[in-house]
Amino acid sequence: MLISLSSCLSPSPSSSLPRFSNSKSPILESSSLKRKTTHFFKPLSSSLCYSSNLNSHSKTPLFTRCPLGKRLDFRSWAVSGFDLGNFESVLEAVGVLTAIIVVHEGGHFLAAYLQGIHVSKFAVGFGPILAKFNARNVEYSIRAFPLGGFVGFPDNDPESDIPVDDENLLKNRPILDRTIVVSAGVIANIIFAYAIILAQVSSVGLPVQEAFPGVLVPEVRAFSAASRDGLLPGDVILAVNGTNLPKTGPNAVSEVVGVIKSSPNKNVLLKVERGEQNFEIGVTPDESFDGTGKIGVQLSNNVKITKVIAKNIFEAFNFAGEEFWGLSSNVVDSLKQTFSNFSQSASRVSGPVAIIAVGAEVARSNIDGLYQFAAVLNINLAVINLLPLPALDGGSLAFILIEAARGGRKLPLEIEQRIMSSGIVLVITLGFFLIVRDTLNLDFIKDML
Numbered sequence: 001m002l003i004s005l006s007s008c009l010s011p012s013p014s015s016s017l018p019r020f021s022n023s024k025s026p027i028l029e030s031s032s033l034k035r036k037t038t039h040f041f042k043p044l045s046s047s048l049c050y051s052s053n054l055n056s057h058s059k060t061p062l063f064t065r066c067p068l069g070k071r072l073d074f075r076s077w078a079v080s081g082f083d084l085g086n087f088e089s090v091l092e093a094v095g096v097l098t099a100i101i102v103v104h105e106g107g108h109f110l111a112a113y114l115q116g117i118h119v120s121k122f123a124v125g126f127g128p129i130l131a132k133f134n135a136r137n138v139e140y141s142i143r144a145f146p147l148g149g150f151v152g153f154p155d156n157d158p159e160s161d162i163p164v165d166d167e168n169l170l171k172n173r174p175i176l177d178r179t180i181v182v183s184a185g186v187i188a189n190i191i192f193a194y195a196i197i198l199a200q201v202s203s204v205g206l207p208v209q210e211a212f213p214g215v216l217v218p219e220v221r222a223f224s225a226a227s228r229d230g231l232l233p234g235d236v237i238l239a240v241n242g243t244n245l246p247k248t249g250p251n252a253v254s255e256v257v258g259v260i261k262s263s264p265n266k267n268v269l270l271k272v273e274r275g276e277q278n279f280e281i282g283v284t285p286d287e288s289f290d291g292t293g294k295i296g297v298q299l300s301n302n303v304k305i306t307k308v309i310a311k312n313i314f315e316a317f318n319f320a321g322e323e324f325w326g327l328s329s330n331v332v333d334s335l336k337q338t339f340s341n342f343s344q345s346a347s348r349v350s351g352p353v354a355i356i357a358v359g360a361e362v363a364r365s366n367i368d369g370l371y372q373f374a375a376v377l378n379i380n381l382a383v384i385n386l387l388p389l390p391a392l393d394g395g396s397l398a399f400i401l402i403e404a405a406r407g408g409r410k411l412p413l414e415i416e417q418r419i420m421s422s423g424i425v426l427v428i429t430l431g432f433f434l435i436v437r438d439t440l441n442l443d444f445i446k447d448m449l
Contacts, residue, residue, distance in 0.1 A: 198316060260293045
């Protein structure tokens, strides 16, 4: 399972939600393997919007619900280092990821089962089996490598006692039946994502951002120019040198920072709101080593975050629909950015270790983020798996479409298996590489090294 933490999510950045590529996609094993199984082993891309990294001049809040197009992004947590934090938050992140995999593979499984198609395996993970049980001729297992999961069909299993011409083998079913099975994982993730958002708007509520004029001062450093001249944490800067600041937006903070940087050792007149009082404060920025001014504060947009909970079922579906389409558009935009600038974004692709680390950080931060984290990962997995690439559901659908275009004549089995097997090898190799890289990037591993 791969995940790419990329833009918004960016505001995705993913992610998902750098973008998460949690990889699970359908794969037909080559004839050299014991059996032919369809693995729905896919990449998950997370697209949650994120706030900019904090620096000495500006700070933006993380979990805010902006107008569509600006959403939560967890990318900043997965770039320079990972902190798994407490065990409870890690378990929550693992639970979210496992649920997404189970839902996706469950979609494939149910689509086959309800059509009477033979299924032989249902697995979470790949590689050696850690635990398993059998029920109704299906082996259910948990496997060693958390790179996704798969549903196995006994189509070419030499150990199966099912006749090769059995009409209920997946390969012998009509094109429509097979299309439903292959597409069901994506559909299941889309439904799950919508259900998560619907649960959020009906219970804890959606965080909504209300903008106010000016720029908030969340922090004032001790012994700084701002502290020396009387600026306090919680103050709101309404105007700079007589120029009123607009309601929160990308220009409000940068306007204040620009004036301060350009005024070393010069008095800057700030109109400040403190509680119910408005007054002016003169601040003289100190000179930085690079010649620019600094006053030692953090600045953020002046916003208030409130929760909106649906009052009735109609409002719940309306809110959930808007949020779902907003998150989906962010995921798609994130993918476009990744593929259009892959040389730079490739380094931000992360595996399951990074996904869990980011999910744990989200779980520690607030419940709203965890809801959106789960929803975005589902959407990410669905969108990525529609790509017509080997080892993805979209690759399997491409083969089915080619068959339909050829009047029902399939590609030679050897060619199809070579293409799919090469995709499997590539994804698994990439997955192991990312697991090792992301593990070495964990904070506690860095400390040990």
